[in-house]
Structure formats: C-alpha cells, structure tokens
Amino acid sequence: MSQYKEPMLRDGSLKGKTFVVTGGGTGLGRSMSKYFLELGAQVVICSRKKDVIEEAALTLEKETGGRCLGLPCDVRKYEEVESILQQAVATFGQVNGLVNNAAGNFISPTERLSHRAFDTIVDIVLKGTYNCSLSFGKYWIANNIKANVLNIVTTYSWVGSGYVVPSACAKSGVLALTRSLAVEWGKYGIRFNAIAPGPFPTPGAWDRLFPQDFLDKLEIEQRIPVGRVGEHQELANLAAYLMSDYSAYINGDVITIDGGEWMRNGGEFSWIGDMISPDMWDRVEEMIKSKNSKGSTS
Ligand code: HXC
C-alpha cells in the first residue's frame, strides 16, 4: 500500500492558524496550501500572476471548504510583501506562519547568463525570502506572536550544483538564514526550519530544468535509490508537520525528502555501481587483493 500518498496528520491539526504561502498558486506551494486548508488552517497564497493566484485561491476554497485568499505580490519588492501581510491581518486577524516557497530557476551553463539573469534568480529566491522573513518577523516580535517559518530549499543548498548556479547560491543563503534566525529569534517563540526536496514533478520545475531533450536522455528515477520521484502529498505531510505544534522542538533544521538522491550522487564513487557488472566486480576484487598479497612489490 502506498501510504505516503495519503494525508498523515489528524483532522484539525492546524485549526486556528493562518499561514502565508509564497508561490502558493502552483506546484508544491499549491499542494502544501491545499493540505494546510484541509487541516483547518486559513491560508493566504501570493505570487506575481494575479489571474493565476486568484483562480487558485477560489479553487482551493471549493476543494477544501477552507478559507483561502489569493493576493498578487512580487516578493522581490518589500512594500508589496508588507502590503500582503497587512491584507492578511485585516482579513484573518492574525498571521502565525510563513512558507517561503516562491522561486525562480532555469538550467543553463553559467557563462551563458547575463548579470540580469543571475540577479533575477537570486532576487526571487534569496531577497524574496529575507524580505518576507524580515517583514513578518518584525510584525511577530512587535505583537508578541509565536510563529513558524518554513523555507523550501534544495539538496544542492549544501553541495552546490553546476548549471543552476544562481539558484544554488541563493538557496544556500536561504539555508543560512534559516539556521541563523532559528537561533536569534527562538527567544521570541519564532521557529525556522527548511525542507530540501529532491525531484517532485511540477510544470514550473520540469519546463525549466528537465526540458524534453534532457528527459529523452535521462531517467530521473535511476538516480534515486528508492527508484521513484516524490509525491506531492508526502511533501505536504512533512510541511504540515513542521508548521504544526507537533514539531515544537524542531528548530533550525533542514529535512531532506529525496529518496536518498543527493547522498547517492554526492558520494565520490556512488555512481559506479550502475556501470559495473557482478563479473567485473569479481575481477576488480581479485585485482585489488592481488596487490595486497604478501610479496607484492607495488
Ligand atoms: C539563459 C535566461 C533564461 C534561460 C531567462 N533568462 N531564461 N537566460 N537561459 N533559459 C534571462 C533573460 O534573458 C533575462 O536576462 C533574465 O533571465 C530575466 O528573464 P525574464 O524572463 O525577464 O524574467 P522574469 O519574467 O522575471 O521570469 C523569471 C524566470 C522565469 C525565473 C526567468 O523562469 C520564472 O518566472 N520562473 C518562476 C517559476 C520557476 O522558475 N519555477 C521553478 C522552480 S524549481 P536579460 O539579460 O535578457 O535581461 C527550483 C528547484 C528545482 O527552484 C530543483 C529540482 C530538483
């Protein structure tokens, strides 16, 4: 049975909470928002495209019976971030959670990028995250509200990655912010954690990172020890747990959900297993042992 495709938390686990999810109208942001609503939270979703975000909020309300507000906002602009916070408070009375999920990314050799392209990605991912964290943090501290922040990073936040260098730089910065503010603002009752997903198919990521020419050459599942990509519900389960009070003692951590992908591909020799047959391993073992045997000169 594929239990990971099922909702995990108890009904009402997020009742009384109001969360803002940036980039909540599409992809993983939408899946997390949907589950937060199912668990009783009120959710504000925001992104740049007004029509997309408003339609998403209406659909999510219909699907879940919850209360969802869709607001246009470019997280790169501090005044727009402040404005959605004010609208969220005016509508729901209070905000006590933030998911920094909005991102921009595309795959490209770095030498092909203009400085504007680099800025675009870093500004959405890193500046967007610190704009929201700073604006919401000041509000929580001034109003003595206990709160919870979840940042969506990637597994290359700590190992880096060629061909997505602006994203790697920005996500590393987001991870540093997560750990730093978890310590600094813990005293105010504000927790910061991160999730590092491996591949979870979404049109936003697949169109920009795995175009068809790549998919023709690459079997993503083969890179992942558990042999499959992620299911949105399993990420939503983890996000809801981290945004709930069940995780009250988790602060400053990053939880990887990638089926073991980065560990396999980050290890110096991990890739070799798929290329060498059992017969060849027998020969390799013999060769190595013969070099070890007494009398060997090399
Ligand atoms: C080289 C490119 C490019 C490309 C854009 N640019 N695409 N350069 N190769 N493929 C350059 C443009 O020429 C321009 O530079 C600059 O980048 C800004 O482009 P705009 O189109 O003007 O920017 P904008 O309209 O703000 O769009 C932002 C965007 C777009 C990031 C380029 O893709 C977007 O809206 N993305 C949002 C959603 C998204 O990216 N989702 C994926 C998240 S997945 P010049 O010099 O010409 O002005 C993820 C992790 C996945 O983050 C990990 C998977 C395992």
Ligand code: NAP
């Ligand atoms: P997605 O659907 O493209 O989500 C990105 C969202 O960010 C979109 O809704 C987009 O909406 C919004 N956005 C972009 N720029 C914005 C800005 N300046 N201001 C406000 N909103 C903005 O892609 P996804 O795959 O679901 O990605 C969601 C998160 O998961 C990202 O942080 C990504 O890095 C992370 N992630 C994804 C994967 C994966 O395999 N899918 C793996 C690792 C990490 P607008 O265009 O309307 O602004």
